[in-house]
Structure formats: structure tokens, C-alpha cells
Amino acid sequence: MYKRIDDYSLLFSRLREDRKNYNGRWVKTFYESGVQMSTHSHQTWRHIKARCLKGSEYQKKKPTYLECEVGEDFQDFEIFTNWYVQQEGYRHLDYQLDKDILVDGNKIYTAENCCLVPKQLNIFFCRNSSSEICQGIGKVKTRSYHFVALG
Numbered sequence: 734m735y736k737r738i739d740d741y742s743l744l745f746s747r748l749r750e751d752r753k754n755y756n757g758r759w760v761k762t763f764y765e766s767g768v769q770m771s772t773h774s775h776q777t778w779r780h781i782k783a784r785c786l787k788g789s790e791y792q793k794k795k796p797t798y799l800e801c802e803v804g805e806d807f808q809d810f811e812i813f814t815n816w817y818v819q820q821e822g823y824r825h826l827d828y829q830l831d832k833d834i835l836v837d838g839n840k841i842y843t844a845e846n847c848c849l850v851p852k853q854l855n856i857f858f859c860r861n862s863s864s865e866i867c868q869g870i871g872k873v874k875t876r877s878y879h880f881v882a883l884g
Contacts, residue, residue, distance in 0.1 A: 804843030
């Protein structure tokens with residue numbers, strides 16, 4: 734029935750789809766076959782908050798998250814999810830939330846500054862921790878730049 738990888742991701746995506754409860758509020762978690770699962774929006778929202786937590790593992794691994802903060806609108810899960818489910822790429826598992834493609838150097842997660850982008854595009858724009866150049870570009874001994882294939 735589901736033979737291709739794309740079909741598996743589509744099935745998985747449907748299982749984790751965001752939903753509202755009987756009061757019309759977005760749910761953060763639900764149970765599927767006795768296993769508690771987070772919805773897409775809740776998982777993304779939790780990761781944003783973790784990236785902005787002072788001294789977090791995110792900040793230790795990637796200093797670009799230092800001094801990041803969650804904007805007032807994204808502090809509220811309901812507001813965040815209302816925004817998130819309307820974004821282009823929302824239903825695609827390979828899309829990621831980005832805070833600094835629209836506004837270079839942005840440190841605040843807000844609806845105005847964030848967008849969903851394909852993972853490979855996001856990787857290309859990520860700064861390499863050892864230099865000031867993009868991850869998809871490398872320096873050769875001649876001091877010129879060349880592109881490195883993204884895998």
C-alpha cells in the first residue's frame with residue numbers, strides 16, 4: 734500500500750496533523766494506538782522555545798541561537814498554530830521554520846520574521862560555525878569560493 738518513502742512521510746504527516754479539541758482550541762499532543770504524539774505545530778513551537786532558552790543545548794551547539802527570543806505573538810501556542818498551519822509548506826515534512834531568511838541576522842521568532850522553507854534551502858543559508866561563509870560554500874587554497882553539493 735505505502736511503498737515509496739514519500740508515501741510513508743505522507744502517512745506519518747497525516748498521523749501528526751494538527752487538530753482542535755471539542756472547545757475549538759489547538760491540541761498539543763494526542764494518542765495514536767496508545768502512544769502519545771506531538772502535533773507538527775507543538776513540536777515546532779517547543780523547538781523554538783528550546784532554541785531561545787539561555788544555556789540550552791541548541792545554543793551550545795549553534796551559537797547563532799544566542800540572544801534569540803520568542804516574540805510576543807509566538808509565546809502563545811494558539812496564535813503560533815493559527816499562523817503555522819496557514820504557511821506554505823506546512824504539510825511537507827522536509828520544510829523547516831526559519832527566522833532569518835526574510836530578515837538577515839534576525840534573532841526574534843515572530844510571524845513577520847519567520848517562514849517555512851525546504852530543509853535543503855535552510856541548510857544552504859545556515860552559517861558554517863567555523864567561518865562566516867554559508868554551509869553550502871567552501872574555500873579552497875586559492876582563497877576563492879566553490880560550491881559544495883548538498884546531500
